[in-house]
Amino acid sequence: MTHLAIVGGSDAGISAALRARELDPDAEVTVVVADRYPNFSICGIPYYFTGEVTPWQSLAHRTAAELEATGMTLRLDTLATGIDVSGKRLEVRTPSGATQTIAYDELIVGTGALPSHAGIDGLDELGPADGVHVIHSMGDTFALDHDLATRQPQSAIIVGAGYVGLEMAEAFRVRGMAVTQLQRGPEVLSTLDPGLGALVHEELASHGVDVITGTIVTAVQKTAAGLTVTSLRDGGPFTCTADLVLAVVGVRPNTELLERAGATLGAGRAVAVDDRMRTGVPHVWAAGDGIVTHHRLLGLTYLPLGTTSHKQGRIAGENALGGDRAFPGSVGTQVVKVFDLVAARTGLHDRDAEAAGYEPFTAASAADDHKRYYPGAHPIHFRVTGDQRDGKLLGAQLVGRRGAEIAKRVDTFATALHAGLTVEALSDLDLSYTPPLGSPWDAVQVATQEWTRQSLRMTIETPA
Amino acid sequence: MTHLAIVGGSDAGISAALRARELDPDAEVTVVVADRYPNFSICGIPYYFTGEVTPWQSLAHRTAAELEATGMTLRLDTLATGIDVSGKRLEVRTPSGATQTIAYDELIVGTGALPSHAGIDGLDELGPADGVHVIHSMGDTFALDHDLATRQPQSAIIVGAGYVGLEMAEAFRVRGMAVTQLQRGPEVLSTLDPGLGALVHEELASHGVDVITGTIVTAVQKTAAGLTVTSLRDGGPFTCTADLVLAVVGVRPNTELLERAGATLGAGRAVAVDDRMRTGVPHVWAAGDGIVTHHRLLGLTYLPLGTTSHKQGRIAGENALGGDRAFPGSVGTQVVKVFDLVAARTGLHDRDAEAAGYEPFTAASAADDHKRYYPGAHPIHFRVTGDQRDGKLLGAQLVGRRGAEIAKRVDTFATALHAGLTVEALSDLDLSYTPPLGSPWDAVQVATQEWTRQSLRMTIETPA
Incomplete structure (x- = not known):
């Protein structure tokens, strides 16, 4: 009987666990989850803030009970702190703060990504209590929800106009807030060419979002008037002020645990894996937003997406149990x-x-x-x-x-x-x-x- | 300068003509059209009867003027009556009834299909004046429209429950008519397995269509009560009566012109062509609902569809001008x-x-x-x-x-x-x-x- 330990309760980790349990009902599968919200649909969070999804519990792809009914063990509120590679033991900090180790035969790490601060001054110091938010986890969600309910901010500045930034602009507008959206590049949604991004820009403007492109945000600070965002625009300084700031300027791979275990980094400073999801560290596999992406047109790149994490996780789960399936590669859809x-x-x-x-x-x-x-x-x-x-x-x-x-x-x-x-x-x-x-x-x-x-x-x- | 003659003004013929004009602006292209409605969207006719498409002229993919603006010549109300293969001349009957010949270098025939009567007694004798309709051309459309407007029939029997039959059931229901739909097989829409056809059946029933499956229609006749349809059901006779009958029981390839020119028939008794749309008759190509269908999974079959006709026509137009493009085959979507x-x-x-x-x-x-x-x-x-x-x-x-x-x-x-x-x-x-x-x-x-x-x-x- 294989004991498979998995770090991470989001797309990659849960996909790996489900696949392992599906392929081998005898496999013992333990999933170590840093918070108490395994298998939540992070992509769905903006629709909680529009009011279309309620209660927040319905954002779970599956409940903890449903997951455990497949035969996996969930260790919630448990942080993986180290990997003893030669001893094949995972070190964790339990909810009570105690240190424990979990013996494994195979380990899959899906620690995902962390919100990037893109070098913006103030983002390290300011947080939800100051009205400065990111939106990357259920914890972030509760913090923003609390802030909206208690302070009732009337205006928001969204730093970034990518997928989540645009969805959150819609959510804030639905709630009646004034929204200023600052975008570094020449047009919103830089994954599109500007000619098409302009159509999205028009849609935002027609719904009352004040979109300001070509704006390099340099700092966020608390001022008498609220929160002031300072940026460079047209070569000169540009500031704007609002009751709330949401920073959605991308992510960086969360590689610390694997780096300390000896894994190497590749494209985008994400953990290097081969197309079988092997890290090169014996008996340690990885999947999800923390690893490089095999891309059918680009070779190795870094393109963190939920759909890709699901596929990588499923493959890691299969291969950790002795399978030999290759991830055939993303095309960036x-x-x-x-x-x-x-x-x-x-x-x-x-x-x-x-x-x-x-x-x-x-x-x-x-x-x-x-x-x-x-x-x-x-x-x-x-x-x-x-x-x-x-x-x-x-x-x-x-x-x-x-x-x-x-x-x-x-x-x-x-x-x-x-x-x-x-x-x-x-x-x-x-x-x-x-x-x-x-x-x-x-x-x-x-x-x-x-x-x-x-x-x-x-x-x-x-x-x- | 090549003179390309094309018989047929529907999907295959017009696609061939457009492609030829696109590839060679010097090619002289003459399209012989039996009625005065070239390039009409026959698939759109049911939506004229629901009232969603109006006027009927908007069913034209392109107007005659738009077609002629591409440089092709349209000969409307002109029937192709024979092909002089060795003389490379097409014999036609002009609108005034005169016989003419059109010299060609290459000829493409897209004469399509004709409504099948499926051996049902009475369909050969009864027509629009009797309240018995098919729906395969704009002429059929005008006849049905006239009948609906003048007699104001309150009830219809639709013989057949394929694509057009179902769309017309919806159209008649939208107009407030009682609809009885008779289907030979065990479930409607026999292109689906019965388990899924049953969902379509439920949808029809919930909109008031009286669907009767397992019914082999044998005859349509005029009676004192209206039009009576006789069928076999559960091994016994079954009759129903309504003000109007619409027969939509499939089509048969219209091959007469090409057969007389020496073409051979293949699958479904349609004209045999190779994957270049060559008929084997010198300088004579064919495309559309009158020819066999190259299918990627079945090889040669007969599966007349508008999408396929467009592709075949485009290829025939290219190859008739010296191209060498193969039709890679339908998958029956x-x-x-x-x-x-x-x-x-x-x-x-x-x-x-x-x-x-x-x-x-x-x-x-x-x-x-x-x-x-x-x-x-x-x-x-x-x-x-x-x-x-x-x-x-x-x-x-x-x-x-x-x-x-x-x-x-x-x-x-x-x-x-x-x-x-x-x-x-x-x-x-x-x-x-x-x-x-x-x-x-x-x-x-x-x-x-x-x-x-x-x-x-x-x-x-x-x-x-």
Whole structure:
């Protein structure tokens, strides 16, 4: 009987535990969870703050009782503090503060990531009691909830305009707060090209979010007027003040436990693993937001996403029990709802692709989600990226109205990327059609055919 | 300069003409259209009868003027009556009834299909003036429209419960008519397994459609009470009477013109073509509902669909001008909206797969379209079919609520089928996730993982 110890109760750790219990009902599986909220949907937190999800307990993918019913043991409020590699023992601090060790045959570490402070002065010192928040765990959630309930702040500055920042802007607006959103780059949602990010920006503005781009935040401080955020904008200082500050400027891998055990770091200073989720430390595996990401187009990179953590965890759980499954790699698929808009991407855009040695060409286009004669048709805005040398699909970005099946249209591109198709081969796909839900050539194919047209035109106009 | 003549103004013919004009602006393209409605969306006709699409002119994918603006010549109300193969001349009957010939270098025939009467007595004799209708062309549409407006029938019998039959049941119910729907097989929508067809049946019933399955219609006749449909049911006679009868019992390929020119017939008694759309008759190509279908899983079959006609037409247009593009094959993807339900399929179900020599296993499952904690989640009901020998994906069927992105979720399966993935490999796909629109393992992956679980269980329970 194998004893599998797992550190981390989020996507990677729980996926590993579930997979192990599924494959071997005799495996003894212990999951060490730093807080008391295993298997919570961190991606769902913004919808708790919009009021759409209530109570907070419903954010659990599964309850602790459901998890334990699969036969795993949960050690809640327990912090993993060290790994005795040669002795195969995990050192933990129990809820009462005592130190214990847990013997294991195999260990999987899924300690995830930590909120980045991006070098912003004040973020280390100020916290929820000061009205300065991050949103990365259920603890952060309760702290923000408490602050909103007790102080009733009327205004918020959100530092960052990525996925979570945009979702939280919506949540604060739904609650009637004034929202200023500061973004370092030239446009919101920097995972999209600025031309499409601008559509998201418009959606935010039309819902009353004051978006300020090109703003490098340098400090947050408490002032008489509330919380003042200082930044550089257009080469000069720029300040704004609000009752509350939420910093959502990315994450950094939480590698300490594994580094001390002898693991090496790779891309993005995340823990290096091979495609089997081996760390190189004997009997120690890792998965999730703390490790490097195998990417089908980029090789090794760092791209922490919940979907990837689930896949990596499932593979670590299988391989720790003697399996030999490879993680076939991410293609970087992401989607976000922003008010009534949906923005999605998969694969690479020009600058990623160029950096990775491809010769990308990107074509912008728009196509209706379904036949225009049927009520409710809306354009989907596309940017399709392919390699000019061999025509291979490299990526796609889509923005359009909610209800236009954008989230699952990006999946067609993601599946085509996974399979290594050319842009042109997407016209060969037998995609579904009925007038209320599509077109004889699906919008996806209209966009890829437009890529072919534009890339040929470009080739003709710029002879070698 | 090539002169390309094309017979047929629907999906295949117009796609061929557009592609030819796109690739060679010097090509002279003449399209011979039997009626005056080129490039109409026949799939959209039911939505004209629901009142959602108005006026009927908006059903045109493109107007005649838009088509001619691309540089093609349309010969409307002109019937192709013969092909002089050695002389490379197409014989036509002009609107005035005169006979003319059109010289061509290359000829593409897209004469489509004709409504089948399925051996039902009376359908050959009775027509729109008697209240007996088919719905296959704009002419049929005008005849039904006129009948509905002038006689104001209060009740209809729809013979057949396939895609168009179900859409027309919805249209008649929206107009307040009593609808009886007669289906030969054990369940509606026989492209789905009966377990999923039953969900569609419930949706029809809940909207007041009187669905009667297992009913073999033998005759339609005019009686004092209206129109009486006679059938065999449970081994005995069964009759019902209504003010109007709509027969939608499938189609048969319209092959006469090509047969007389020497083309041979293949699967489904459709015109045999190779994957370049060559008929074997010199300089004569064909595409659309009149020809055999190259299917990636079945080889040659007959599966007339608008999406396929567009692809075949595009290829015929390219190859007739000297191109050498192969049609890579259909996988049989279809979707229909029935009231508030969406039903989709791609690939094969058990009986198709067995007939084609596969060893299929099908697993039923259900998974929410998005995280249940976010409002508006609905289960999608799946049937996933894979080959037990090598785990290869063979097909998928999906039924669920409108808004659950079912039409574009079946596209993920269709793309995976096109790429020849195993069922298990769908878990490797990097599909998009945000709580309002998906789950960390998309519903598609929950269904394929369930296939793996059930197929392993079956293997264990039935050792060889």
